[in-house]
Amino acid sequence: xxxFWSVRRRNDGGxxxxxxxxxxxxxxxxxxxxxxxxxxxxxxxxxxSVTPATRDRxxxxxxxxxxxxxxNARRLVRGYPGQICFLLANRAMVHSFHSRILMGVENYCRxxxxxxxxxxxxxxxxxxxxxxxxxxxxxxxxxTEGILLAGTNYPNFLHFLTSLGLPYVFYGxxxxxxxxxxxxxxxxxxxxxxxxxxxxxxxxxxxxRRLVFAGDLxxxxxxxxxxxxxxxxxxCAIVPGLIDxxxxxxxxxxxxxxAATLLRDHSTxxxxxxxxxxxxxxxLEELRLAGVQVPADISLMGxxxxxxxxxxxxxxxxxxxxxxxxxxxxxxxxFRLRESGSSxxxxxxxxxxxxxxxxCSRPKVFDETVFKNG
Amino acid sequence: xxxFWSVRRRNDGGxxxxxxxxxxxxxxxxxxxxxxxxxxxxxxxxxxSVTPATRDRxxxxxxxxxxxxxxNARRLVRGYPGQICFLLANRAMVHSFHSRILMGVENYCRxxxxxxxxxxxxxxxxxxxxxxxxxxxxxxxxxTEGILLAGTNYPNFLHFLTSLGLPYVFYGxxxxxxxxxxxxxxxxxxxxxxxxxxxxxxxxxxxxRRLVFAGDLxxxxxxxxxxxxxxxxxxCAIVPGLIDxxxxxxxxxxxxxxAATLLRDHSTxxxxxxxxxxxxxxxLEELRLAGVQVPADISLMGxxxxxxxxxxxxxxxxxxxxxxxxxxxxxxxxFRLRESGSSxxxxxxxxxxxxxxxxCSRPKVFDETVFKNG
DNA sequence: CTGAAAGCGCTTACAG
DNA sequence: CTGAAAGCGCTTACAG
Numbered sequence: 142x143x144x145f146w147s148v149r150r151r152n153d154g155g156x157x158x159x160x161x162x163x164x165x166x167x168x169x170x171x172x173x174x175x176x177x178x179x180x181x182x183x184x185x186x187x188x189x190s191v192t193p194a195t196r197d198r199x200x201x202x203x204x205x206x207x208x209x210x211x212x213n214a215r216r217l218v219r220g221y222p223g224q225i226c227f228l229l230a231n232r233a234m235v236h237s238f239h240s241r242i243l244m245g246v247e248n249y250c251r252x253x254x255x256x257x258x259x260x261x262x263x264x265x266x267x268x269x270x271x272x273x274x275x276x277x278x279x280x281x282x283x284x285t286e287g288i289l290l291a292g293t294n295y296p297n298f299l300h301f302l303t304s305l306g307l308p309y310v311f312y313g314x315x316x317x318x319x320x321x322x323x324x325x326x327x328x329x330x331x332x333x334x335x336x337x338x339x340x341x342x343x344x345x346x347x348x349x350r351r352l353v354f355a356g357d358l359x360x361x362x363x364x365x366x367x368x369x370x371x372x373x374x375x376x377c378a379i380v381p382g383l384i385d386x387x388x389x390x391x392x393x394x395x396x397x398x399x400a401a402t403l404l405r406d407h408s409t410x411x412x413x414x415x416x417x418x419x420x421x422x423x424x425l426e427e428l429r430l431a432g433v434q435v436p437a438d439i440s441l442m443g444x445x446x447x448x449x450x451x452x453x454x455x456x457x458x459x460x461x462x463x464x465x466x467x468x469x470x471x472x473x474x475x476f477r478l479r480e481s482g483s484s485x486x487x488x489x490x491x492x493x494x495x496x497x498x499x500x501c502s503r504p505k506v507f508d509e510t511v512f513k514n515g
Numbered sequence: 516x517x518x519f520w521s522v523r524r525r526n527d528g529g530x531x532x533x534x535x536x537x538x539x540x541x542x543x544x545x546x547x548x549x550x551x552x553x554x555x556x557x558x559x560x561x562x563x564s565v566t567p568a569t570r571d572r573x574x575x576x577x578x579x580x581x582x583x584x585x586x587n588a589r590r591l592v593r594g595y596p597g598q599i600c601f602l603l604a605n606r607a608m609v610h611s612f613h614s615r616i617l618m619g620v621e622n623y624c625r626x627x628x629x630x631x632x633x634x635x636x637x638x639x640x641x642x643x644x645x646x647x648x649x650x651x652x653x654x655x656x657x658x659t660e661g662i663l664l665a666g667t668n669y670p671n672f673l674h675f676l677t678s679l680g681l682p683y684v685f686y687g688x689x690x691x692x693x694x695x696x697x698x699x700x701x702x703x704x705x706x707x708x709x710x711x712x713x714x715x716x717x718x719x720x721x722x723x724r725r726l727v728f729a730g731d732l733x734x735x736x737x738x739x740x741x742x743x744x745x746x747x748x749x750x751c752a753i754v755p756g757l758i759d760x761x762x763x764x765x766x767x768x769x770x771x772x773x774a775a776t777l778l779r780d781h782s783t784x785x786x787x788x789x790x791x792x793x794x795x796x797x798x799l800e801e802l803r804l805a806g807v808q809v810p811a812d813i814s815l816m817g818x819x820x821x822x823x824x825x826x827x828x829x830x831x832x833x834x835x836x837x838x839x840x841x842x843x844x845x846x847x848x849x850f851r852l853r854e855s856g857s858s859x860x861x862x863x864x865x866x867x868x869x870x871x872x873x874x875c876s877r878p879k880v881f882d883e884t885v886f887k888n889g
Numbered sequence: 890c891t892g893a894a895a896g897c898g899c900t901t902a903c904a905g
Numbered sequence: 906c907t908g909a910a911a912g913c914g915c916t917t918a919c920a921g
Contacts, residue, residue, distance in 0.1 A: 179908060
């Protein structure tokens with residue numbers, strides 16, 4: 142084995158940058174090419190004001206020697222960091238939802254040659270932030286263009302970043318503001334309310350008249366989904382039932398509890414919107430155990446469109462959330478912030494959609510009055 | 516709303532670093548404190564050779580002004596990057612498995628005050644790597660301490676990094692070497708073979724005598740799992756059946772196909788080890804559709820311990836893979852590489868374990884001969 | 890214990 | 906089109 146892994150380290154003609162000599166700085170290249178460091182720099186940066194002959198000579202040396210410019214020197218002299226920080230707050234893991242946001246960020250940054258620093262941070266809504274408690278990248282200046290705040294956040298940390306003069310953009314859907322309104326500046330959101338309304342329209346369109354929302358209204362984001370759902374149904378003169386579960390160990394368990402409540406207290410319901418996909422998974426499980434068929438006996442809809450649910454049986458109809466787009470939008474917004482100085486106009490809300498799969502169908506007892514009233 | 520978000524930006528006594536004056540460099544601090552920049556630097560770096568009085572004066576200025584040192588200047592002069600790069604190769608997303616590895620990396624790096632740059636990269640096993648095709652952070656020098664290679668990788672890229680003189684450590688389990696042996700240097704692996712053997716011992720211990728492995732042996736990592744499984748069973752004089760499916764759209768579908776084959780060709784089997792958890796999910800689904808009960812009719816075991824499967828019904832018994840530990844080990848190994856110059860000794864294999872849940876039980880027809888022979 | 894000075898490796902006016 | 910020189914903001918021998 143050693144053989145193979147060594148053998149291939151031989152000089153392969155310079156094509157892959159095996160060092161012919163030690164040319165580590167622009168001065169080394171300059172000396173070898175018989176030009177000044179300034180000229181090497183110009184070639185490196187693609188300035189047109191360089192004679193082709195000179196340029197070729199320098200380029201050849203660079204390629205042969207495998208020279209790569211020192212990024213810290215570049216950043217220091219250019220005055221900008223060339224990096225942004227994706228900060229996942231108050232989460233134990235990169236779950237599939239935030240993973241997609243991260244991918245959106247990374248994809249955009251790759252195109253604009255910016256590095257993405259990944260960091261995590263846990264804090265409470267009333268914490269202060271002594272210097273040694275915050276992520277390393279925040280403790281120094283010019284380490285990052287700014288912060289992309291994902292995960293769950295509270296106003297205290299946003300204020301802290303403001304006081305630091307550190308630009309940031311946050312994922313707004315999971316910001317906990319208490320009784321305060323969501324700020325619209327530096328905030329990237331998708332329209333949770335209209336996602337709920339879309340779900341309402343979808344289920345009502347299938348002919349459902351007796352609908353229920355199942356979720357934890359203690360969380361503002363779920364409350365917004367419910368409000369949208371209710372508003373959407375109001376247009377069809379329908380008032381949804383509500384199963385508000387707040388004390389579950391996790392959202393899957395919450396779903397199971399919600400389904401138990403559903404069977405007990407809402408036995409005439411023909412369709413349910415769960416607060417999110419994971420909750421819907423829990424409900425599906427509990428319904429199965431109870432011998433209730435989805436969608437034959439009841440239609441079940443999720444919210445988020447996490448990848449895992451397409452493999453459920455039945456596959457889950459859900460509200461699509463533009464996760465990659467959220468990431469991309471957060472990144473572009475941060476760079477726009479730099480250009481335009483301080484806070485620009487509010488970022489437009491991103492629009493959700495419906496992913497139709499197998500967990501929703503027309504209700505068993507089709508109610509003609511829907512169309513008479515509609 | 517605007518009110519709230521502005522109001523809190525007022526000076527809160529300097530505690531949160533609201534700038535009293537513009538003190539942006541060590542020279543500014545030095546002038547204000549009546550000392551030299553060198554002394555400010557000493558305070559910043561915690562040197563003991565500074566008079567308490569001087570130190571306090573400087574510290575006070577730093578705190579009041581919210582001064583943070585320029586990280587690029589520090590890195591340039593110190594000569595090390597203060598960052599490492601987590602490179603996810605040939606993957607469309609951060610799935611839960613790699614997400615846990617990333618968390619292991621980030622957790623460790625946070626403790627040692629290193630930033631983690633997250634990047635993705637797609638390439639083929641025969642690609643060359645012209646400068647503009649590789650991730651930005653690789654194109655410059657001193658941008659990173661080295662590369663942590665996760666995802667699926669091929670030797671050509673490792674050789675390329677070697678030729679660049681860029682230190683790296685790779686996640687070995689998903690390295691595709693063709694017919695070549697896995698290198699042990701710079702390689703962090705968990706012991707896939709022994710995970711398979713553990714699964715074998717577990718199932719045999721439950722009394723199973725007719726067992727099957729379901730997976731894609733075209734992938735070396737699944738082949739290693741199978742080999743371990745077979746070796747483990749050999750100790751009980753059992754030869755497992757094999758369902759080798761190679762043409763599935765994804766591992767879930769692969770599982771469904773495998774289950775169909777199982778029912779058709781291995782109807783006497785009492786236990787199955789799936790190549791991974793996702794495959795087991797597919798099998799579980801297909802078995803359910805066929806009216807086969809798990810574990811009553813057949814025991815089913817996964818491999819990986821991804822978080823999603825604990826909510827399955829029945830919850831899935833699986834092979835635990837130390838994902839966070841893999842991440843942590845990759846990071847420590849990279850820093851060790853820097854200390855000890857070039858390649859140190861091989862990294863020890865990380866050990867898998869068994870997570871016992873509900874999908875495995877004793878076989879319906881308990882075969883006494885197991886104990887007679889064992 | 891502290892300061893003056895050099896230096897990290899680039900880029901960019903400023904001249905020519 | 907090209908070079909000499911200054912400067913980005915730190916840290917670190919070297920003196921004292």
